[in-house]
Amino acid sequence: MLLNRIRFIAQHLAFAFLMYGGRLGIFLGHSLPCFACPYVAGCAGHCYLMGVQGFIGLGLGAKLFGLVGLKALGYFVLFIVFVALLGKAWCGWLCPFGLVQDWISALRKKIGLRESRISPKNMARLAWIKYALLVLLVFFSLFATLVSLHTDFNLPFCNICPGKALMPLFVGETKYLSLDLTNPITIFYSATLLIVTGSMLAGMFFKDRFFCIFCPMLALIHLLKPISALRLVKEPHSCKGCGACRRVCPMGIEKVYSEKGKRDVQAADCLNCGTCVGACASDRTLGLRWLGKNLVASSRRLALGLKRGKA
Numbered sequence: 001m002l003l004n005r006i007r008f009i010a011q012h013l014a015f016a017f018l019m020y021g022g023r024l025g026i027f028l029g030h031s032l033p034c035f036a037c038p039y040v041a042g043c044a045g046h047c048y049l050m051g052v053q054g055f056i057g058l059g060l061g062a063k064l065f066g067l068v069g070l071k072a073l074g075y076f077v078l079f080i081v082f083v084a085l086l087g088k089a090w091c092g093w094l095c096p097f098g099l100v101q102d103w104i105s106a107l108r109k110k111i112g113l114r115e116s117r118i119s120p121k122n123m124a125r126l127a128w129i130k131y132a133l134l135v136l137l138v139f140f141s142l143f144a145t146l147v148s149l150h151t152d153f154n155l156p157f158c159n160i161c162p163g164k165a166l167m168p169l170f171v172g173e174t175k176y177l178s179l180d181l182t183n184p185i186t187i188f189y190s191a192t193l194l195i196v197t198g199s200m201l202a203g204m205f206f207k208d209r210f211f212c213i214f215c216p217m218l219a220l221i222h223l224l225k226p227i228s229a230l231r232l233v234k235e236p237h238s239c240k241g242c243g244a245c246r247r248v249c250p251m252g253i254e255k256v257y258s259e260k261g262k263r264d265v266q267a268a269d270c271l272n273c274g275t276c277v278g279a280c281a282s283d284r285t286l287g288l289r290w291l292g293k294n295l296v297a298s299s300r301r302l303a304l305g306l307k308r309g310k311a
Contacts, residue, residue: 014094031078035097037167056141087228092273134216152185159189162197208250245276
């Protein structure tokens, strides 16, 4: 299917650029709305979650109107611009850690294992976790700053994020896969990192985009949905009710299938990957729109290509 092939190419180009672009002197700052890990030497930019924690850890509360505050404001504005332009395409098309998850899913399919499905009811129960993590990473960073905790408490989320353990492997760095025995704080963080990484790897192997279910970046981007130029839309009157969109969605989203009245079907967990658009055989029923104009729309031709390619 053409759309999946285009996304496949875009994901790999983005992976190469974001992971290794810094070696060519490219650096996009600390505002990227995806998991471009700051622990990867030579990366082309950093995940904005790292930036939020980092600026708070530098004492943003006490220096709001100083240089630190100006830098934080600048990176926040740049983050807003990135999200406004591409929305959740950062998740479905550009995130390096998202591609790693897709590689793991491809391996599962290659050896013939069926994906484990999570029921809509259980997905709804898990949905709050990403928002809780988003609140906690800001609160704990601020708390650590205000009460002057040891600097090893800075970057609380980054210190347990599986991206920290896995992404540096692509530049030959393995030290985050071992316990850091420097002090009790680093022992706790590194042990927690290994537990979380192992759990996420197991989950990613049996469920497509498993980490995305808990990703606080996805939560943050969704909170900014009103400013995003990219949307997933549906023409309910032309929907045949075949359920293809529900079957192929890597996040197991029901809203695209079940919505019978509204055109906006941009669910909280949607990655804007477009897989549902490619699977829908009803002409122009589903579409990815940018500033109100279709970038791609569903069609019988695209759906037949999807089935032939088994994408």
